[in-house]
Each structure stands twice: as C-alpha cells, then as structure tokens.
Amino acid sequence: xxxxxxxxxxxxxxxxxxxxxxxxxxxxxxxxxxxxxxxxxxxxxxxxxxxxxxxxxxxxxxxxxxxxxxxxxxxxxxxxxxxxxxxxxxxxxxxxxxxxxxxxxxxxxxxxx
Numbered sequence: 001x002x003x004x005x006x007x008x009x010x011x012x013x014x015x016x017x018x019x020x021x022x023x024x025x026x027x028x029x030x031x032x033x034x035x036x037x038x039x040x041x042x043x044x045x046x047x048x049x050x051x052x053x054x055x056x057x058x059x060x061x062x063x064x065x066x067x068x069x070x071x072x073x074x075x076x077x078x079x080x081x082x083x084x085x086x087x088x089x090x091x092x093x094x095x096x097x098x099x100x101x102x103x104x105x106x107x108x109x110x111x112x113x
Contacts, residue, residue, distance in 0.1 A: 001069055003028075006058045008079040009088060016059050020044050025054070025061035028077070029068035036097060036104040038071060040090055071107055072093075 011055045015024050023044035033039035039084070045063040048054060053069055055062040064072060076091040 001053055001055060001064065001072070002074050003055055003057075003062070003064070003072060004076040005062070005075065006078045007058070008081075009077045010058050010060050012079045012086060012088070013062075017044070017060070022046060024034070024048075025063045027063045028064075029065050030071045033104050036099040036106045038107065041068075042088060053091045069071060 014034065015058045017023055017026060023046055025045040026045045027041070029041045029043075029046040031041050045052075045061075048063045049065075051066050053064045053066070055064065071094060072092065074093045078089050078091065080087045080089050092105070094107045096108045097106045100103070
C-alpha cells in the first residue's frame with residue numbers, strides 16, 4: 001500500500017503511542033460518516049487482526065483494515081501546526097469532494113469498495 005506519513009506526523013504519532021502504554025500501533029482508517037460519505041479514523045491498535053495490513057514507517061507501526069486500504073491508497077498524512085494547535089491532515093488523491101465543514105469526503109467511482 002502506498003501511504004506516506006511525513007516525519008512530523010510520524011513523530012507526533014510516536015509521541016501519542018508512547019503515552020498510551022497498552023497500545024501496540026496506530027490504526028488509520030475510514031468510516032461511513034457525514035454528509036459526503038466517509039470520515040478519517042485515527043485510533044490506537046492493541047492487537048491487529050489477521051486481515052489488517054501492517055505498515056512500518058520509521059519504526060512506527062500503522063494498522064489499516066482491508067476496507068480502508070483502497071480508500072487510503074496514495075494518501076499523505078501530515079502534521080499541521082498553527083500556534084498551539086496540532087492537526088493531522090490527509091492529502092488523499094481518491095477524494096473527489098468534501099463537505100463544507102471538512103469533516104467528511106467522497107471518493108471517485110474508480111476506487112474499489
């Protein structure tokens with residue numbers, strides 16, 4: 001799977017993982033949500049399932065479920081810092097539209113679901 005996580009995002013996620021002692025990895029995925037169809041999910045993974053894809057990025061283990069994999073293919077995850085606020089941002093080439101509030105997105109018909 002082609003997933004890019006910038007060094008800033010890796011450092012941020014490693015720090016979050018270090019504070020959550022019972023977690024083994026970071027789970028990235030999507031869920032059906034919002035007015036456009038999908039929303040990103042970032043969570044801790046205690047134990048990946050047999051069907052999960054495991055991605056190592058500079059020592060950070062990222063877990064992606066098989067349903068989310070085609071929706072996240074080619075995505076770049078970056079950390080945006082504005083003052084004291086830090087936000088993980090997704091640059092996803094599969095997205096064809098986003099809702100006005102920026103919480104959900106729609107994908108093109110070429111993405112296998």
